[in-house]
Amino acid sequence: MARIRRLVLITLIIIILLIALLAIVGYINIRRAYPQIEGTIQLPGLQAPVEVYRDSLGIPHIYAANTHDLFMAQGFIHAQDRFWQMEFWRRIGTGRLAEILGPSALGNDRFIRTLGWHRTAAQEVALLSPDALAAMEAYAEGVNAYLSTNTKSMGFEFTVLGLTGVDVDPEPWTVAHTLTWAKVMAWDLGGNRGMELLRAHVAARLGANAVEEIIPAYNSAYPVIVPELLTNATLDSIPDLAYEPHAIGEGFGLGSNNWVISGERTVSGTPLLANDPHLGIQMPSIWYEIGLHCDPVGPECPFNVVGASFASAPGVIIGHNDRIAWGVTNLGPDVQDLFIERINPENPNQYEFQGEWLDMDAIREEINVSGEDEPVVLNVRITKHGPIINDVAGGTEDQWYYGWQPLALSWTALQPTRLMESVLMIDQAQNWEDFRNALRSWDVPSQNFVYADVDGNIGYQAPGQIPIRANGDGSIPVPGWTGEYEWLGTIPFEELPYSFNPEKGYIVTANNAVVGEEYPYTITVDWAPGFRARRIVEMLESNDSISIEDIQAMQGDNHQVYVDDMLPFILELQPTDSRLAEAVDLLREWDGRTVRESAAAALFETLRIRLIDEVYQDELGERLLQKARPSLLTALVNTLPNADAIWFDDVKTEEIETREIILLNALEAAVEELSETLGKSMSKWRWEDLHTATFENQSLGQCGIGLIERIFNRGPVAVDGSFFTVNNTGYDWSKGYGVVVVSSYRQIVDPADFSRSISIHTTGQSGHTFHPHYDDMIDMWRNIEYHAMLWARQDIIAASEGHLTLKPGEG
Numbered sequence: 040m041a042r043i044r045r046l047v048l049i050t051l052i053i054i055i056l057l058i059a060l061l062a063i064v065g066y067i068n069i070r071r072a073y074p075q076i077e078g079t080i081q082l083p084g085l086q087a088p089v090e091v092y093r094d095s096l097g098i099p100h101i102y103a104a105n106t107h108d109l110f111m112a113q114g115f116i117h118a119q120d121r122f123w124q125m126e127f128w129r130r131i132g133t134g135r136l137a138e139i140l141g142p143s144a145l146g147n148d149r150f151i152r153t154l155g156w157h158r159t160a161a162q163e164v165a166l167l168s169p170d171a172l173a174a175m176e177a178y179a180e181g182v183n184a185y186l187s188t189n190t191k192s193m194g195f196e197f198t199v200l201g202l203t204g205v206d207v208d209p210e211p212w213t214v215a216h217t218l219t220w221a222k223v224m225a226w227d228l229g230g231n232r233g234m235e236l237l238r239a240h241v242a243a244r245l246g247a248n249a250v251e252e253i254i255p256a257y258n259s260a261y262p263v264i265v266p267e268l269l270t271n272a273t274l275d276s277i278p279d280l281a282y283e284p285h286a287i288g289e290g291f292g293l294g295s296n297n298w299v300i301s302g303e304r305t306v307s308g309t310p311l312l313a314n315d316p317h318l319g320i321q322m323p324s325i326w327y328e329i330g331l332h333c334d335p336v337g338p339e340c341p342f343n344v345v346g347a348s349f350a351s352a353p354g355v356i357i358g359h360n361d362r363i364a365w366g367v368t369n370l371g372p373d374v375q376d377l378f379i380e381r382i383n384p385e386n387p388n389q390y391e392f393q394g395e396w397l398d399m400d401a402i403r404e405e406i407n408v409s410g411e412d413e414p415v416v417l418n419v420r421i422t423k424h425g426p427i428i429n430d431v432a433g434g435t436e437d438q439w440y441y442g443w444q445p446l447a448l449s450w451t452a453l454q455p456t457r458l459m460e461s462v463l464m465i466d467q468a469q470n471w472e473d474f475r476n477a478l479r480s481w482d483v484p485s486q487n488f489v490y491a492d493v494d495g496n497i498g499y500q501a502p503g504q505i506p507i508r509a510n511g512d513g514s515i516p517v518p519g520w521t522g523e524y525e526w527l528g529t530i531p532f533e534e535l536p537y538s539f540n541p542e543k544g545y546i547v548t549a550n551n552a553v554v555g556e557e558y559p560y561t562i563t564v565d566w567a568p569g570f571r572a573r574r575i576v577e578m579l580e581s582n583d584s585i586s587i588e589d590i591q592a593m594q595g596d597n598h599q600v601y602v603d604d605m606l607p608f609i610l611e612l613q614p615t616d617s618r619l620a621e622a623v624d625l626l627r628e629w630d631g632r633t634v635r636e637s638a639a640a641a642l643f644e645t646l647r648i649r650l651i652d653e654v655y656q657d658e659l660g661e662r663l664l665q666k667a668r669p670s671l672l673t674a675l676v677n678t679l680p681n682a683d684a685i686w687f688d689d690v691k692t693e694e695i696e697t698r699e700i701i702l703l704n705a706l707e708a709a710v711e712e713l714s715e716t717l718g719k720s721m722s723k724w725r726w727e728d729l730h731t732a733t734f735e736n737q738s739l740g741q742c743g744i745g746l747i748e749r750i751f752n753r754g755p756v757a758v759d760g761s762f763f764t765v766n767n768t769g770y771d772w773s774k775g776y777g778v779v780v781v782s783s784y785r786q787i788v789d790p791a792d793f794s795r796s797i798s799i800h801t802t803g804q805s806g807h808t809f810h811p812h813y814d815d816m817i818d819m820w821r822n823i824e825y826h827a828m829l830w831a832r833q834d835i836i837a838a839s840e841g842h843l844t845l846k847p848g849e850g
Contacts, residue, residue, distance in 0.1 A: 071192040072807050074119035076841030081848035082184045085111060088846050092839040096826055097804035097812035100330035100835045106340050107177045109331055110353045112845055114181025117327065121350035121806040123194040124323060126209055127738050128351050132219035133157045139205050141409040149431040152404040153419050156222035160215045162455040171460040175214045178353040182212035195808055196739055199747060205409050220351040221459060225452040228484040231373045231565045237666055238515045245658060254670045255677050257552045261569030262576050264487065264553045265536040295368035296571055296765060299489040299497045301544040306586040309791035310491040313590045314357055314366025315782040317767045322734035322752060324802040326784045331355060341467040345828055347784050354462045357786060362469045363492045364788040368548045370485040372505045373563040374451040378424040378519030379444045390422050391520040424519050425449045447519060451504040456482035471498055471539065478502040479532050487548035493790045499538040499546045501553055504529045505562055512561045530560050547575045568673045570763040574600045590787050595823030596765040602631040604676050612702055622710050625721055633761040635727035644761060645712055648772055650705035651675055657689045668772050727757035732778040734802055753814045758821050797825035
């Protein structure tokens with residue numbers, strides 16, 4: 040017996056030692072990929088020494104004597120911290136995820152290869168100006184310098200995949216990889232393809248008249264970004280997609296807030312600019328903060344800029360230089376149309392156009408799949424309107440208004456564009472004229488740019504290639520064979536909306552309508568509802584002496600303005616059931632803020648979802664209800680004041696339901712749900728028990744292996760906010776209350792003294808799990824805290840935790 044106990048003890052000791060050894064090896068392997076931040080590294084190709092200072096959050100500031108070295112160093116530093124993210128993103132953009140993730144990623148790759156982002160990016164390289172091409176080649180050179188010296192220590196993701204038998208051997212970075220990443224960004228932020236199909240589905244089920252009620256037009260009482268219509272425009276110049284890839288997020292909550300305030304309305308007497316882009320939650324953060332400084336700044340090296348960048352591209356996307364500051368939100372123009380093609384019954388590779396059969400362009404794509412011996416062959420068919428997308432997406436089970444016919448996607452981003460050239464021009468712009476000139480090259484995705492400068496000016500510009508249609512407004516799929524709905528060109532830049540030093544003293548954009556009905560072109564019919572814009576304007580109008588601290592409070596605001604529209608009808612209820620009466624009293628005492636400790640917020644959010652189901656599910660059916668949910672909140676707000684609206688009656692019952700009955704049904708369902716999930720005591724309900732943020736690694740964070748997910752993911756953490764609050768923490772109504780969209784980066788810039796500017800993004804600078812900067816921003820972000828946007832060199836040096844010198848020479 041003693042011998043058995045001794046053997047058991049020895050076995051346990053051996054197991055513990057093995058686990059400890061594996062942990063030590065794993066820890067060493069993980070740390071080996073961490074970036075060197077002190078000392079000297081020799082980089083072949085550098086022309087002069089480069090200094091890199093990293094502050095206490097790991098934010099680097101790069102000082103270089105010339106633009107080549109500046110962008111080469113940026114590429115190297117991006118790769119040090121985020122190369123796995125860069126590798127994953129370029130595989131998304133080129134349709135090559137299946138090579139490492141296997142058959143599960145095949146649908147994604149098939150769809151992207153059909154659209155051909157990599158084919159368009161290859162064409163764009165030839166369009167770059169010499170300066171832009173040189174900057175992007177230098178950036179690629181820096182990434183490749185990292186790859187050549189870190190082949191065995193690029194990140195723990197590579198190690199994990201290697202353990203599964205997948206050997207990821209990164210190929211050299213190219214200019215086309217950066218341009219392909221721009222297509223990924225444009226896809227996530229552009230187009231109305233889903234709304235076109237939704238309208239067709241609703242029309243097929245309920246008739247064309249129901250479309251405007253289910254998908255309401257923008258409320259004309261809500262804020263318009265450029266009400267003064269400062270343009271030179273004249274009339275004379277005139278399916279469900281089964282695989283939709285996303286790298287920066289998806290869903291109706293994508294968007295952003297920004298606003299700029301003139302000195303007449305600020306404490307300092309000088310402008311303030313705020314921005315917080317709303318993008319998909321992920322790990323690591325979408326953004327990477329950085330400073331790019333020429334030393335010295337001059338005509339040969341004009342960059343002196345700080346802000347948020349994308350690890351994959353040179354330059355700064357949102358930020359400020361020594362003269363101007365800028366921020367962006369998604370404009371959301373309709374730059375995508377679905378054309379129904381009529382195919383020759385005798386030849387599937389021909390389509391009709393104005394009475395003639397035309398040959399489609401045919402492209403063969405081969406997709407390598409991990410674990411498979413032979414590639415998957417994809418034959419892409421392209422008409423004059425674009426690629427046929429339902430060869431690889433959707434299905435014949437989707438009944439819609441036009442029946443099952445081939446759909447070609449026209450999209451401005453499938454034509455060569457100049458986005459990255461615009462980024463580099465913005466970074467060095469010195470005034471309003473330079474800034475607008477830079478935006479002439481910002482083709483897609485169209486954004487709402489706000490502007491402030493050291494001279495006290497504020498402004499707004501809408502750039503982008505937005506099509507002019509011969510007929511129609513792009514809101515539904517149209518026949519492609521008639522030639523009646525062709526694109527005639529795009530809105531000239533000079534006729535796009537802008538504003539400069541408006542009389543009201545501020546400019547607000549929150550994906551709301553840019554212009555009113557008097558604007559002679561169609562930008563889109565699918566503006567965001569305007570709830571966030573309405574709330575921001577309310578706060579600005581209530582304060583004529585605004586400080587940086589006031590803007591912090593605004594960016595963290597959790598009041599839902601549509602509560603003010605909906606709650607009165609709920610509070611009129613007089614339920615006889617004591618539990619429902621208690622629920623009404625709970626809402627009666629609520630201030631309308633969706634803060635994490637609020638019981639009423641949990642009740643209202645659940646009630647809102649249940650109410651949408653009660654009002655619309657009987658007409659739409661479960662499947663179409665899920666598709667239409669994003670627009671149904673606005674539809675509900677519009678419907679509630681009309682007690683006799685037909686939507687309140689349940690068509691499946693013989694009785695005629697009233698608004699009161701439907702409200703009570705929804706309230707009862709919400710109370711039952713929360714009683715089951717949060718307990719019987721309403722006073723103990725908390726919004727944070729339902730609504731949390733989990734930052735998931737895009738690749739391995741959803742692999743289904745708990746240990747691996749715990750290594751790469753962070754959270755859940757409790758957060759404030761909800762859908763359409765200024766502090767946007769939107770969730771997917773069909774999947775529960777977990778956050779899918781966040782304010783991915785917050786920035787407040789003071790052009791009077793750039794050293795007073797502040798910012799924060801969601802997770803941390805590092806892409807290496809367990810690194811101190813992998814998750815050190817999460818608590819700051821969720822609690823609406825900020826760090827200084829360091830600007831003066833002496834402050835950067837004083838705050839640095841690391842000083843690295845990059846020197847020319849052999850690697």
